Amino acid sequence: MFQLGLQRIISDQTSNGFNVIKGDNAYQYFLQPPNAPAFSGNTPEQLFHRKGLHITSDALAATRARGVSLELDHQIELYLLTSLKDDIEFTIVRETIRRKLEAICEKVTIDSTKMVRKLLRIQHLFAQLTGRLRSEEDEFEILSSLHPSPAVCGFPTEEAQLLIAETEVFDRGMYAGPVGWFGGGESDFAVGIRSALVEQELGALIYAGTGIDEGSNPYLEWDELELKTSKECLSVNAYIHRKRLLASLLFYFISDSVAK
Numbered sequence: 001m002f003q004l005g006l007q008r009i010i011s012d013q014t015s016n017g018f019n020v021i022k023g024d025n026a027y028q029y030f031l032q033p034p035n036a037p038a039f040s041g042n043t044p045e046q047l048f049h050r051k052g053l054h055i056t057s058d059a060l061a062a063t064r065a066r067g068v069s070l071e072l073d074h075q076i077e078l079y080l081l082t083s084l085k086d087d088i089e090f091t092i093v094r095e096t097i098r099r100k101l102e103a104i105c106e107k108v109t110i111d112s113t114k115m116v117r118k119l120l121r122i123q124h125l126f127a128q129l130t131g132r133l134r135s136e137e138d139e140f141e142i143l144s145s146l147h148p149s150p151a152v153c154g155f156p157t158e159e160a161q162l163l164i165a166e167t168e169v170f171d172r173g174m175y176a177g178p179v180g181w182f183g184g185g186e187s188d189f190a191v192g193i194r195s196a197l198v199e200q201e202l203g204a205l206i207y208a209g210t211g212i213d214e215g216s217n218p219y220l221e222w223d224e225l226e227l228k229t230s231k232e233c234l235s236v237n238a239y240i241h242r243k244r245l246l247a248s249l250l251f252y253f254i255s256d257s258v259a260k
Helices: 070-082 084-102 139-146 157-167 218-235
Strands: 002-012 018-022 027-031 038-043 046-051 054-065 105-110 115-118 122-133 178-183 186-191 195-199 203-213 243-253
Touching (some): 027 178, 046 139, 054 203, 070 115, 070 122, 084 105, 084 139, 139 186, 203 218
Antiparallel strands (some): 002 243, 018 027, 027 038, 038 195, 105 122, 115 122, 178 186
16 A cells, blocks of 8 residues: 655745744744745644653644535534545554654653644644653654654655655755754744745745545645645745646555554
8 A cells, every 4th residue: 555745836936033933723933044045834733842751742634625614614524534535644644653752752642533623724634642751852852753744754754755855856955844942841843834935036935745645536635735835825925826836746655554
């Protein structure tokens, strides 16, 4: 059994510092390196939050638009919760994060095995995992354990990374990397998705991705990319010219035991 990931970059031809703000179910971040494009985004995916020995991490996968009415929104939510394709994708993400946490924690619990997180324009399958660290590991050890997340890399991680390097024809750069802060015994990092590189007078390159398995409909997956990039357009305040610069297929394999 195998799964595909479709990554897309689109272009915006429009006209100092680092900031991460946690809002309502999302992180907004802005990084401005010297003499380089700014990296900005609006991500709903927490990589981890640590305070002392207590750590949490989000499993987030599968995407649907919000309904234009409460009734339609509820119907879409029920479809998301009962979709076999989306359940497989979400289960892989959740169980991979659980195993990664178990490698550094005494105990890991899942608050709810599957629920729906609703954002302004979209909704996702979601679960929060909580653990107690065996020791006060430094942030870089925790980051190396949890990054890359299965939602942006795939499973198994090592095979997926090799296939991404061989197959993807653009450099992700900071896309899908950890963004966050640490200090005073606490840290909070998100996954840098729904993101863009923005440079004055040159415009923006906007990144988005989607997971594809044998239950996927290619037209619906492309619609998901459109939905995600439209959300990102709002976060960088840009008007997007629908110029499809690049679409690359990533192959990453999933064992039957994990899929079940």
